[in-house]
Amino acid sequence: MLRIAIPNKGSLSEPASAMLAEAGYRQRAQVKDLVVVDEANGVEFFFLRPRDIAVYVGSGRLDVGITGRDLLLDSGAAAEEIMPLGFARSTFHFAGTPGVAASVHDLEGMRIATSFSGLVAKHLADKGVTPAAIVHLDGAVETSLRLGVAEVIADVVETGSTLAALGLKIIGSPIMTSEAIVIRPVGAQPAHEAEQRFLHRLKGVLIARKYVLMDYDIRNEHVDHAISLTPGLESPTISPLHRHGWTAVRSMVPADQAQTIMDELESAGARAILITQIHGCRT
Ligand SMILES: Nc1ncnc2c1ncn2[C@@H]1O[C@H](COP(=O)(O)OP(=O)(O)OP(=O)(O)O)[C@@H](O)[C@H]1O
Numbered sequence: 648m649l650r651i652a653i654p655n656k657g658s659l660s661e662p663a664s665a666m667l668a669e670a671g672y673r674q675r676a677q678v679k680d681l682v683v684v685d686e687a688n689g690v691e692f693f694f695l696r697p698r699d700i701a702v703y704v705g706s707g708r709l710d711v712g713i714t715g716r717d718l719l720l721d722s723g724a725a726a727e728e729i730m731p732l733g734f735a736r737s738t739f740h741f742a743g744t745p746g747v748a749a750s751v752h753d754l755e756g757m758r759i760a761t762s763f764s765g766l767v768a769k770h771l772a773d774k775g776v777t778p779a780a781i782v783h784l785d786g787a788v789e790t791s792l793r794l795g796v797a798e799v800i801a802d803v804v805e806t807g808s809t810l811a812a813l814g815l816k817i818i819g820s821p822i823m824t825s826e827a828i829v830i831r832p833v834g835a836q837p838a839h840e841a842e843q844r845f846l847h848r849l850k851g852v853l854i855a856r857k858y859v860l861m862d863y864d865i866r867n868e869h870v871d872h873a874i875s876l877t878p879g880l881e882s883p884t885i886s887p888l889h890r891h892g893w894t895a896v897r898s899m900v901p902a903d904q905a906q907t908i909m910d911e912l913e914s915a916g917a918r919a920i921l922i923t924q925i926h927g928c929r930t
């Protein structure tokens with residue numbers, strides 16, 4: 648059986664489970680369930696702390712896992728990213744009270760509080776900066792400044808509202824950008840047929856979320872122009888309409904551009920333009 652690590656809590660947990668359900672896998676009946684066996688798909692899911700997932704996968708005890716890119720780098724585990732999943736997007740920054748530092752080089756000799764000590768230590772070493780200390784905290788890192796534990800923090804930023812609420816400013820450029828990813832042990836090949844199927848299913852979910860299906864009718868002489876607006880992933884489907892001189896076109900288009908493309912098709916003479924949501928996909 649393929650053994651997969653899934654986050655049991657935090658920002659990664661719910662979207663990861665939603666994606667697996669969309670991919671047709673059995674999910675937890677209770678939030679406290681630690682293991683779910685999906686016999687039909689040859690998969691066993693282990694619900695683990697997001698931080699521990701890279702450690703389990705890096706050790707080879709589990710075949711694949713879903714975690715954050717920042718957590719993978721922070722762990723230093725011998726696991727590698729094989730697929731980005733597009734949720735739990737964030738950036739990772741240094742921050743402090745206004746004026747405390749302008750760039751990473753000003754952090755020399757300062758105390759830096761973070762939940763990502765491995766990631767911060769590596770980044771500072773790469774930049775040739777030696778802090779006085781990296782203070783490891785489990786969370787609520789922003790509060791550490793007010794309590795005098797550190798001069799600067801390094802933390803996850805999504806909307807920036809936590810920093811803004813405390814009057815803190817970002818220092819320098821982002822240390823990294825992160826999102827949920829699939830990982831496997833460094834150098835491992837897909838061990839099981841079930842692993843290939845798992846990756847294909849997730850890829851299918853990503854495409855189904857990103858695209859919609861567009862149908863429209865257009866006069867034959869405008870087909871070439873219309874197709875340049877809706878080229879599809881490979882090639883659009885073209886069928887003759889019963890009404891003479893007209894063609895029906897079906898194509899996949901990026902969901903976030905669908906309305907603009909409809910405007911352009913309408914101007915190009917297309918009629919009966921329909922959008923249908925895609926519930927599943929294999930390319
Ligand atoms: N506000 C956020 N928006 C988007 N992604 C986030 C946010 N906070 C954390 N993450 C991402 O979630 C992952 C951290 O997961 P983890 O579950 O350890 O922390 P968490 O989501 O902050 O949960 P908690 O702090 O409640 O334990 C990282 O990849 C991080 O980039």
Ligand SMILES: O=P(O)(O)OC[C@H]1O[C@H](OP(=O)(O)OP(=O)(O)O)[C@H](O)[C@@H]1O
Pocket residue numbers: 785786787788789802803804805806807808809810
């Ligand atoms: O830029 P924002 O949208 O404000 O999001 C970023 C905040 O979200 C996370 O905190 P979380 O709520 O997980 O608490 P934690 O600090 O205890 O991890 C992160 O650690 C930041 O504090």
Ligand SMILES: [Mg+2]
Pocket residue numbers: 786
């Ligand atoms: Mg958090």
